Amino acid sequence: MIDFKAVKKLRVQDGDLLVVPESxxxxxxxxxxxxxxxxxxxxxxxxxxxxxxxDTAAMNELGWYRA
Structure with missing residues (x-):
């Protein structure tokens, strides 16, 4: 269920990173x-x-590589 008190206006643009609660x-x-x-x-x-x-080394260790 959405907690409407927690809703905020966003101006999401292409490529943005959104972080949502862990739950x-x-x-x-x-x-x-x-x-x-x-x-x-x-x-x-x-x-x-x-x-x-x-950092780059930690990302590489996790399998994330720059294109």
Whole structure:
């Protein structure tokens, strides 16, 4: 269920990174992505938080490589 008191206005642009609470369900993340696409044609990366900054070596260790 959505806590409407926690809803904030967002101006999501193509390529933005959105961090949602760790408790967010995968289906809800999918619905959010679809709504963003319908509203303004943007595609955003949605991740469950909290997130932390990783250096290049740590990302490579996790299998993330720059293109």
């Amino acid at each position: 967010t369900k995968q289906d809800d993340m999918q619905l959010l992505a679809e709504a963003i696409q319908l509203m303004n044609g943007a595609r955003a990366v949605i991740v469950r938080g909290p997130i932390k900054r990783l």
